[in-house]
Amino acid sequence: MIKLMEIKNKKGQTENAVIWLYRFFILVVVIGGTIGIVAMHYSKQVDVRNVESAIVAKKIVDCIAPDGIVQEFGKDMLKECIPLDEQEIYLNLTLGNDNFDFGDRLLATLCGAKEKGSVKYPPSCLEQRYYLVQNNENKHLSLFLAIKKIEKNL
Amino acid sequence: MKMVRMVRIKNKKAQAGELIQDTVGLIAIVLLLVIFFVISTVILKSYSKELNTIATSQALHNQEHTSLQALLQKTVDVDIDGATQKMTIADLSRLSKINPEYETLLKQKVAEAYSEIYNYNFSLITTKEAQFKIRYEFIQVGGTFILVPIITDVKGQQFFIPSNETIVAHLEVKGIKND
Numbered sequence: 001m002i003k004l005m006e007i008k009n010k011k012g013q014t015e016n017a018v019i020w021l022y023r024f025f026i027l028v029v030v031i032g033g034t035i036g037i038v039a040m041h042y043s044k045q046v047d048v049r050n051v052e053s054a055i056v057a058k059k060i061v062d063c064i065a066p067d068g069i070v071q072e073f074g075k076d077m078l079k080e081c082i083p084l085d086e087q088e089i090y091l092n093l094t095l096g097n098d099n100f101d102f103g104d105r106l107l108a109t110l111c112g113a114k115e116k117g118s119v120k121y122p123p124s125c126l127e128q129r130y131y132l133v134q135n136n137e138n139k140h141l142s143l144f145l146a147i148k149k150i151e152k153n154l
Numbered sequence: 155m156k157m158v159r160m161v162r163i164k165n166k167k168a169q170a171g172e173l174i175q176d177t178v179g180l181i182a183i184v185l186l187l188v189i190f191f192v193i194s195t196v197i198l199k200s201y202s203k204e205l206n207t208i209a210t211s212q213a214l215h216n217q218e219h220t221s222l223q224a225l226l227q228k229t230v231d232v233d234i235d236g237a238t239q240k241m242t243i244a245d246l247s248r249l250s251k252i253n254p255e256y257e258t259l260l261k262q263k264v265a266e267a268y269s270e271i272y273n274y275n276f277s278l279i280t281t282k283e284a285q286f287k288i289r290y291e292f293i294q295v296g297g298t299f300i301l302v303p304i305i306t307d308v309k310g311q312q313f314f315i316p317s318n319e320t321i322v323a324h325l326e327v328k329g330i331k332n333d
Contacts, residue, residue, distance in 0.1 A: 015169060022173070026180050033187040041194040046201050050209035058216045068224025126213060129271040129330050131221035133228045140271050 047153045049124030053145050056082070057128055060091070060143065070134035075100045090123075092144040095132070107146035121150045197294070214327060218311035222325040225267050226313055232259065247278055248317045273329035275310070284312050284322040 063081035064073055073095050078084075084091065090107035093100055107123045114122035123146045130141040226244040233239075234249075241249070243263060250256040264276045292299045310326030 019169060019172065019176075023176060026176060026183070029180065030183050033183070037187055037190045037194060040191075041198070044194075044198050046198065046205065048205060050206055051212070054209045054213040054216065057213065061216070061220055065220070065224065067227065068220050069227060127330075128213060128217055130217055131224055131267050131271060133224045136229050138228070138267050 045153055047124075049147045049149055049153050050126070052149075053124050053126040053147050056084075056089075056147070057126055057143055057145050060093070060145075061128075061130055061141065064093070064095070064141070065130075065132045065134075068130075068132055070095065070132050070139060073098055075102060078102065088148045090144075090146040092142075094142040095134070096139050103146075104148070107148055108144070111144075111146050121154055123148045123150075215311060217330075218325050218327050221268065221272075221327075222311050222313055222323060225264065225325075226315070226323060228263075228267070230259075230263055232256070244313075244315050244323070247315055247321055247323055251278060251317070251319070251321055268325075271331055272327045273331065275324075275326040275328060277324050279312075279322045279324050281314075281320045281322060284314075284324070 059082050060078065063078060064070060073093075078091075078093075084102065086103045088104075090103040090105060091101060092108065110119055110123050111125035113119045114125060126143075126145045128143045128145075130143065132139045132141050226242065226247070228243050229240050230243060230246060231238050232241050232246060232249070243260070246256060246260050246263065250260045261276075268274045268276070288303050290301050291304050293302045310324055312325075313323045315321040315323055
């Protein structure tokens, strides 16, 4: 009789162990799933290059013409005014007949290809035109800016 | 013996009930996780769209702001009672408000400045017309939400020109002309 009870107790213990294993599995799914989804949400990269290019363009224009009045126009002045990474950026500026560019020219080509939709990871491209005053004469500034920074944004 | 068997059957039924309960709970949790995943994806996609809209409007605002600021400071020759006087476009705007005869000259000077590069709308408006409408929106910042005032129904840039009756120079760029 005692032997029979012992066997039955052992069986009951095994069943309980299985249930607790199952509950442990549920706990792992709940905690793991929650951590996984939170981590996935916060680790996803948002492409902020368009915002960055709008801000950088504004800074460049403010450098050339604070308050809309042209002070100086040249590559050296721009380098002193705002630190730009030549590997990650391409800038082309035209003021009247003067023109200069800066950075990786390949990005300009990629911007052209982006319009055709033939680039998998395209740079962010921005074209702007400003009205400025230089020596009390009307001047038009054309600005083309491309930002690569693919690893940080895509 | 019969009693023991009956207790075992009842125990098994209770265990099976618990098992079903746990399984239903598991399914509910997995469903919740899937819903969170979908919401997370939708939020991130809408972020990207909103960021692009902000970037586009900010880039346009920058052009309007600098271009209008430059124009208002430009000096022009204005013929007043047969004598030529030099004055800024801001002063010419004041003058055109006092004497509408100068509106044509102002329009001409604005066209000289902008017609090559922009499809634009330039006007002098009153402070009442320049008033902003503000709406409030909940925006997610990190793990929390904050209430942010957002200016709506404002198109273009405005500069206040001080005078007896405050004048507001308003420039709206509707399109940019290519080289």
